[in-house]
Structure formats: structure tokens, C-alpha cells
Amino acid sequence: MAATRLQPELRKPSGSPRPKGRENAKETLCRNVLIYGHCRYEDQGCAFNHDPNKMSSMSSQPDAVKKVASRGTFNVDSPSFTPSTLPTTSAGSSIPSHTASAPPFTPRGLNSGTATPASLDTEPAVFNPAQIREFTPQNYEYSQAVAANGAGADSQLPYDPFPMSAVGQAMPTTQYNPYLEETSNLANNGAAFFPSQPAYTAPAQPLQYHLYAPIGPHREDLLAYQRLTHDFFMPEKTREDLQRKAEATLQVMPNSQLPTLDNFHTLVALDTSHQKSATVFGFPGWLYKSTSSKNGKMYCLRRLEGYRLTNENAIRSVKDWRRVDNGNVVSVIDAFTTRAFGDSSLIFVTDYFPLSKTLAEHHFSGTNRYGNRVSATVPEKVLWSYIVQMASAIKAVHAANLAARCMDPSKVILTDKNRIRLSACSVLDVVQFEAQRPLTELQQEDFLHFGRLILSIGTNNLVSTTTLKNAVDQLGRTYTAELRDTVAWLLTPAQAPATKSIDDFLSGISSHLVSAFDNSLHAIDTQMSELSREVENGRLFRLMAKLGTINERPEYEGDRNWSENGERYMLKLFRDYVFHQVDADGRPVIDLGHILTCLNKLDAGIDEKVSLTSRDEQTTFVVTYRELKKQVMAAFAELQKPSKGRY
Numbered sequence: 001m002a003a004t005r006l007q008p009e010l011r012k013p014s015g016s017p018r019p020k021g022r023e024n025a026k027e028t029l030c031r032n033v034l035i036y037g038h039c040r041y042e043d044q045g046c047a048f049n050h051d052p053n054k055m056s057s058m059s060s061q062p063d064a065v066k067k068v069a070s071r072g073t074f075n076v077d078s079p080s081f082t083p084s085t086l087p088t089t090s091a092g093s094s095i096p097s098h099t100a101s102a103p104p105f106t107p108r109g110l111n112s113g114t115a116t117p118a119s120l121d122t123e124p125a126v127f128n129p130a131q132i133r134e135f136t137p138q139n140y141e142y143s144q145a146v147a148a149n150g151a152g153a154d155s156q157l158p159y160d161p162f163p164m165s166a167v168g169q170a171m172p173t174t175q176y177n178p179y180l181e182e183t184s185n186l187a188n189n190g191a192a193f194f195p196s197q198p199a200y201t202a203p204a205q206p207l208q209y210h211l212y213a214p215i216g217p218h219r220e221d222l223l224a225y226q227r228l229t230h231d232f233f234m235p236e237k238t239r240e241d242l243q244r245k246a247e248a249t250l251q252v253m254p255n256s257q258l259p260t261l262d263n264f265h266t267l268v269a270l271d272t273s274h275q276k277s278a279t280v281f282g283f284p285g286w287l288y289k290s291t292s293s294k295n296g297k298m299y300c301l302r303r304l305e306g307y308r309l310t311n312e313n314a315i316r317s318v319k320d321w322r323r324v325d326n327g328n329v330v331s332v333i334d335a336f337t338t339r340a341f342g343d344s345s346l347i348f349v350t351d352y353f354p355l356s357k358t359l360a361e362h363h364f365s366g367t368n369r370y371g372n373r374v375s376a377t378v379p380e381k382v383l384w385s386y387i388v389q390m391a392s393a394i395k396a397v398h399a400a401n402l403a404a405r406c407m408d409p410s411k412v413i414l415t416d417k418n419r420i421r422l423s424a425c426s427v428l429d430v431v432q433f434e435a436q437r438p439l440t441e442l443q444q445e446d447f448l449h450f451g452r453l454i455l456s457i458g459t460n461n462l463v464s465t466t467t468l469k470n471a472v473d474q475l476g477r478t479y480t481a482e483l484r485d486t487v488a489w490l491l492t493p494a495q496a497p498a499t500k501s502i503d504d505f506l507s508g509i510s511s512h513l514v515s516a517f518d519n520s521l522h523a524i525d526t527q528m529s530e531l532s533r534e535v536e537n538g539r540l541f542r543l544m545a546k547l548g549t550i551n552e553r554p555e556y557e558g559d560r561n562w563s564e565n566g567e568r569y570m571l572k573l574f575r576d577y578v579f580h581q582v583d584a585d586g587r588p589v590i591d592l593g594h595i596l597t598c599l600n601k602l603d604a605g606i607d608e609k610v611s612l613t614s615r616d617e618q619t620t621f622v623v624t625y626r627e628l629k630k631q632v633m634a635a636f637a638e639l640q641k642p643s644k645g646r647y
């Protein structure tokens with residue numbers, strides 16, 4: 001039963017060797033010429049070749065072009081599109097990371113196993129121009145960063161919550177190209193990833209989101225029953241959103257000057273602007289993400305600078321806010337004063353929502369968020385969704401005998417698509433504690449603030465008391481009468497002694513409550529189906545982890561009873577059968593469908609038989625998946641025996 005071992009190298013596909021060093025830019029046809037037929041930057045410093053004829057004449061040059069043309073499917077070694085000089089846009093502005101959004105090279109219509117190598121001489125039609133952004137040397141990083149940050153079309157400024165220039169973090173001054181030979185050489189010898197300074201001070205490389213970019217075949221080319229690799233995983237958008245959030249949550253600022261507080265450490269500033277106004281609370285405010293030293297969880301700290309506590313009861317009022325548990329209110333955890341920042345500061349501890357934006361940031365474009373610039377009209381169904389969510393928040397707050405008080409667009413945050421939360425509850429209760437205003441008055445004022453919030457979003461402008469009437473008229477011109485009347489109701493004070501109640505408001509918008517509820521149910525259904533897919537992936541991952549721990553353990557190399565005999569040998573052949581399939585010409589067959597099918601059958605332990613052949617083709621086993629499953633379990637159990645552990 002012993003089989004001759006083949007060296008792994010012998011089984012490698014005979015691909016062409018990777019070129020040594022970077023291709024000379026002059027010998028590389030500019031992508032803009034390839035895609036658009038011309039390059040706008042030809043006379044403005046673009047270092048690449050703009051003469052396709054020159055390229056064809058160069059086809060006789062084996063190293064520069066032929067190698068590229070002879071590459072196989074999904075050619076990562078294509079000449080990198082890196083201009084020799086990248087102009088810096090302005091003095092002092094650090095170049096933001098942009099590699100995550102480098103234009104992917106997506107040969108349309110290429111299909112694993114059926115692809116023909118792309119040639120530089122072929123027509124631009126082999127590219128998918130829709131996926132490739134025009135290269136713009138002057139503002140390349142900037143525009144790419146906008147795309148990478150997911151700034152919507154409605155946002156004219158790139159939203160970068162963590163501008164590196166703000167923290168003085170050194171970022172690479174040239175474009176990082178993960179496919180560059182030099183870069184990978186650096187990675188190999190460790191210089192790029194393990195610089196001389198300690199690992200935690202090194203600037204983190206941006207996540208390579210585009211490495212997961214869905215490449216063909218395209219849905220429309222497939223039959224209904226056929227599946228893409230990406231059909232087995234969560235949607236790209238969801239995965240990227242979650243990864244970005246995780247990245248933001250775990251972000252730390254090396255060399256941060258921010259202090260450590262009694263129970264909170266690793267503070268990271270969340271404010272996107274350095275200009276602080278005291279208009280909302282009467283004190284300049286700062287926001288930080290921080291880690292609790294008690295439980296290791298992340299919290300958001302809102303700091304009011306220069307606040308002096310004169311009455312202990314003021315800060316105790318925050319305790320009441322712990323009773324409010326609502327999906328549209330950011331939970332308030334605690335409040336305390338500190339001198340750690342060098343002044344007397346008041347700190348509010350709330351839940352942290354990574355990458356959230358304020359409604360002002362999201363809807364009011366331009367440099368001045370309190371200015372009059374008008375951006376895209378917010379769809380009416382989004383406004384109704386905001387109305388329903390704010391009504392739900394107010395209901396919870398009023399039910400706890402509190403008043404929301406602060407509904408400024410800069411204090412309502414967007415934590416997901418159309419998902420809003422009141423983020424600064426309890427602050428005014430503390431800082432205006434001395435005023436001792438009656439609760440009923442504050443609750444009635446909530447309706448006014450609510451109406452102004454919706455009016456501001458609907459008219460894309462901050463409305464003041466003097467412009468209310470005009471703004472309502474403007475709202476009526478853009479949206480339905482029902483929406484206008486709803487906002488007008490909120491803005492009209494009740495005739496004393498009568499008071500408005502949130503329940504009256506909720507019954508008035510009941511049809512929108514029902515549709516919001518229905519939308520949530522649909523969203524839950526979608527997420528459950530995504531989740532069930534991940535359950536399958538988790539199951540298969542565990543199985544692969546087991547197989548990985550069993551197969552080819554080096555420490556049992558000399559132990560014939562372990563690796564080359566009995567059940568382990570069969571599992572080794574099964575591993576070859578699942579992952580190392582080759583075609584008639586000995587070329588690797590990469591078929592995720594085959595891998596998934598085999599692993600699923602193994603996991604289920606079905607009675608179907610499979611024929612496993614040794615690499616030297618001298619031995620063949622016919623064995624059922626049920627038998628293989630038993631062997632996996634037995635081999636894994638043996639590994640877990642204390643006597644087996646040698647480390």
C-alpha cells in the first residue's frame with residue numbers, strides 16, 4: 001500500500017516564470033490608450049507609451065511584451081500602471097491610501113478553465129471599461145479614495161473618518177501596488193512588512209478589498225441552475241461594509257497624544273473637523289472612540305471642553321437615561337468629569353457605532369455643513385423612514401419620563417443604510433440642569449425639534465425659526481401633501497392647556513408604521529438567508545480544519561503507521577482527489593463546485609462510493625464517504641490524545 005511520494009514541486013502547473021523587476025514604463029502601453037483610445041495626460045507627464053504601433057513593433061521584444069501576452073487567466077503579473085512620478089497635490093497634504101481601490105483588471109467573459117490569455121495586441125474590448133476608472137495623475141489618489149470610502153454620489157467631498165494627515169501618521173508617498181514584483185520581493189524579504197520599528201507603530205497596509213473582486217463569468221452568461229463562486233459567500237457589499245467597520249473599530253493611532261482616562265484607554269478621535277462650535281451644547285465638543293479597561297469593549301466618549309460641574313445632581317440625571325432601550329437611541333452608559341485633557345472636561349460614555357455619519361454630514365454637502373448648499377433631493381420614502389424611526393425614539397424617551405431635547409442634524413447619526421439614532425441624549429439635561437425646565441415643556445419642544453429635523457433634511461438646509469414657513473412651503477412643492485401636513489403638525493405648538501402626545505402622532509402615521517415594519521421584516525428575511533449561507537461555510541471550514549490538521553503532519557513523517565498507512569493514507573488521497581485534481585494534460589483543475597460537493601458529501605457521510613488513486617497510480621481504493629467520515633473522526637480523535645502531542 002505504500003506509495004511513492006512525489007515532490008510537491010513536480011505537480012505544480014508549468015506556468016511561465018514571473019518577470020524579474022518592473023517593466024520599463026516607456027515600453028508599456030498606457031491603459032487610457034487601451035481603454036479610451038487616447039490619454040488626456042500624454043502631454044502632462046504620463047510616463048507610459050501612447051503609441052500602439054510602437055507596441056506592436058515591440059512584440060518582437062520577448063521580455064517586455066511577450067511574457068505579458070502569454071500569461072494565463074487572471075493575470076496578476078500584468079505591467080503595473082504606476083506613473084514614474086506621482087505629483088503631490090498640495091504641500092502638506094499626505095497622500096491617502098488608495099491601493100484598495102486600484103482599478104481591477106477584469107477580463108470580461110473569461111471563465112476559469114476556458115480562458116485564453118489576454119494579449120496586449122488585442123482590441124480594448126477584452127477589458128471591461130465599466131470597471132476601470134480613468135487614470136488621472138493629478139488627483140488619482142483623491143478620486144480613488146472617494147470611491148474606496150464608499151462616498152455616495154450625493155457626497156461631493158470624500159468622507160474619510162480617519163485622515164492620516166490629522167494624526168501625523170507616515171503614509172507611503174508612492175502608490176502601493178500589490179502586484180508589483182518589487183513589492184512582493186520586499187514582502188518576501190520582510191522589509192515591507194517588518195520594518196525596523198516595532199510592528200504596532202508601522203502604518204497598517206490598507207485592506208486589499210479588490211483582491212476579492214467578483215470576476216467573471218457573469219450571471220447573464222450562466223444557466224439558471226449554475227452558480228458563481230460568489231454565490232456561496234455573503235454579498236461583496238455586505239462583506240466590505242463589515243470589514244470596514246471592523247477595521248475602524250480596531251483602529252489605533254500610534255503616537256497619539258490623547259490621554260488615558262481612569263476606565264478608558266486607546267482613545268481615537270472621531271471628529272472629522274478641527275473646528276468646534278459651541279452652538280449645540282454651549283461648550284466645544286469632541287468625540288472619541290475608546291476601549292473600556294473594565295470589559296475590553298469599545299465605547300464612544302463625548303467630551304465637552306471647559307465644563308465645570310457645580311451641582312452633583314446634574315451628572316446624576318444621566319442615570320435615568322440607562323432606562324431607555326430603543327433601536328433609534330444611542331444608549332447612554334455613564335457620565336463623569338475629568339482633568340486628564342488638561343482642562344475640566346465633562347465626558348459622556350455612549351455606545352459606539354463604527355463609521356457612522358451624522359445626518360448633517362450625509363445630507364448637507366459642501367465645506368460648510370451649516371451653509372446653504374443644496375444637494376440631491378432625499379427620496380420621500382427615506383424621509384418617512386426617518387419620521388417613523390424618530391417617532392419610535394421619542395416614544396421610548398417620553399415613556400421613560402425624559403425629553404430627547406437634542407435633534408440637531410449633527411447629533412442624529414446614520415449607522416447603516418437609512419438607520420438613524422439620536423446620539424446626544426442626556427447632554428443638555430446635564431449642561432442645562434440649573435435651568436430646571438418642566439418636563440412637559442421639554443417634551444412639547446421635542447415635537448418642534450422633530451419637525452425642524454425633517455424639514456432640514458427635506459429642504460437640504462438647516463432651517464431657523466424665521467425661515468420655518470418658507471421651508472414648509474418648499475417641502476410642499478417637493479413632497480406629498482401628507483408629508484408636508486405631518487411636518488406642519490409637528491411644528492405647530494398645541495394650544496395650552498392641551499398638549500401633544502407622541503401616541504397621537506403615531507396613530508396619524510400608522511400606514512407608514514406598517515410599511516416600515518414590513519420593510520424590516522424583509523430585511524430580516526434577507527439577512528437570515530445570508531446567515532444560513534454562512535452557516536454552511538462555517539460547517540465546511542471546520543471540516544477543512546480537521547482535514548488540514550490530519551494530513552501530512554511533518555512530526556509523524558517517519559511514523560509509517562501514521563501518515564502513509566491505514567486511514568490517514570486514504571484521507572491523504574482524498575485530499576488529493578478534492579483539491580489537487582488535474583486534467584488529461586496534467587494541468588490543475590480548479591473547480592469550487594467539485595470541492596464543495598465532495599466536502600458536503602464527506603460531512604454528511606453518505607453511502608456514495610468514491611475511487612481514490614495514489615499519485616503513482618499503483619493503488620486504487622473504492623471507499624464510501626461514510627467510511628471516509630469515520631476515518632476523519634478517528635484520525636482527529638487520535639490527534640487529540642495527549643500521548644500524540646509532541647509539542
Ligand SMILES: Nc1ncnc2c1ncn2[C@@H]1O[C@H](COP(=O)(O)OP(=O)(O)OP(=O)(O)O)[C@@H](O)[C@H]1O
Nearest residue numbers: 270271277287300351352353356357358410413423
Ligand atoms: N456613538 C457614536 N459612535 C460612533 N461615531 C459617532 C457616534 N456619535 C457620533 N459619531 C460620529 O462622530 C463624528 C463627530 O460627531 P459630532 O457629534 O462631534 O458631530 P460634528 O459634526 O463634529 O458636530 P459639532 O460640529 O457640533 O462637533 C461624526 O462623524 C459622527 O458620525
